[in-house]
Amino acid sequence: MANIDVGGKNYETDEEGYLVNLTDWNADIANYIAKTESIEMSDQHWEVINFLREYFEEYQIAPAVRVLTKAIGKKLGAEKGNSEYLYGLFPYGPGKQACKIAGLPKPTGCV
Amino acid sequence: MSESVVKKFMFVNRKAPYGTIYALESLEVVLITAAFDQDVSLVFLDDGVFQLKKSQQTKAIEIKNFSPTYRALDGYDVEKLYVEKESMDARGLTEDDLLVDVTVLSSAEIGALMNEQDVVLSF
Amino acid sequence: MLHIINKSPLENGSLDNCLRVANGGEILLIEDAVYAATKGNAFESKLGEAATRFKIYVLQPDLDARGMSDRIIAGVTAVDYGGFVDLTVNNKNCQSWL
Known part of the structure; x- marks a missing residue:
């Protein structure tokens, strides 16, 4: 177990930096984790993050990269539903990093 | 992937969802198997048909409600879901009670399908 | 196809469910399921009927352990561990009815 401090509050994460309590999440925490991953959050990043949040809300799992890519293509268009675009935003993998x-x-x- | 061999995998689900861990374990293995482009089918028999019952609410028992995940299977290209009619009948369930589209088959049809598989995984 | 059962049919529905769904092939009774293949058991007539549709085997070490090897039902074949392995190898696939 590990911790992160965001906005004067302490949140529990696992050894790899994933939030332990999913309900803790907010935009400040997202920005904080992005910074530790050397990612500058843009509207394009947020689009994927929000998509993932909605997917999880509906299906209760984080999608596999292949499934995420296909689903993003369906919802946001083919120019975004491909590995080049998603790995461009999240170099260490849209599944893992996003x-x-x-x-x-x-x-x-x-x- | 063109040179890889596609085998027929059948997951046989026969336990109700929250009393034991079988149903959740099966679902997780199915999601992982789906990444390998195999011919995957799921069969729900006996109390396993309860896994697909609509409107599960697990908040008060403090166990994760994994039933919404069955609706994600389509996105994982897992499209062959079979439910045995005799098992549903014996439990007062009909197709309308289930949270995903399934193919309802008789015992004999399920048995025949089982014989065709390369690998049968039991949960 | 090989079907493996490991629970007594008097306390668990697995054997009944297997007999309802399975479409021929071979059945191997192991652990507490070996009671199903013994004379005088309430399941005897059902097993006799099943023997007309399936080839039925019972694991000898499990019968021995339970003191039941002298009352095996006619038409059921006892196998040792080597026979168990042969059954799994000689069938195309196998389902354990948990």
Whole structure:
């Protein structure tokens, strides 16, 4: 177990930096985690993060990268539903990095 | 992936959702298997049909409600969901009670499908 | 196809459920399921009927352990651990009815 301090409050994370309590999440925490991942959050980043949050709300899992890519393509258009675009935003993987910023658990099957 | 062999995997789900961990474990293995582009089918038999019951509310028992995840299977290209009619009948359930689209088959049809599989995983 | 059962049919529905769904093939009774293959058991007539549709095996070490090897039902074949392995190898696939 580890902790992060955001806005004077302390939040629990696991060893890899994923939030332990999903309900803790807010935009400040997302920005904080993004910074630790060397990511400057843009509207494009937020679009993916919000998509992930909605996906989790509906299905109770973080999607596998392949599934996320397809679902984003369906909702936001083919120019965004591809690996180049998503890895451009999240170089260490949209599943791993974006889920962490979105305050979700690691995707099932993601090592 | 063009050279890889596609095998027929069947997951046989026969336990009710929250009394034991089988249902959740099966679902997790299914999601992982879906990444390998295999021919995956899910069968719900006996108390396993209760896994697909609509309107599960688990807040008060403090166990995660994983039933919404069955609706994500389509996005994982897991489209073959079979439910045995005799099991549903014996539990007072109909197709309308289920939270995903399924194919309802008789015992004999499920048995025949099972014989065709390369791998059968039991939960 | 091989079907494996490990619970007594008098306390658990797995054998009944297997007999309802499975479409021929072989059944191996192990652990507490071996009671299903013994004379005088309430399941005897059902097992006799099943023997017309399936080839039925019972694991000898489990029968021995329970002191039941002298009352195995006619038509059921006892196998040792080597026989168990042969059954799993010789069938295309296998389902354990948990």
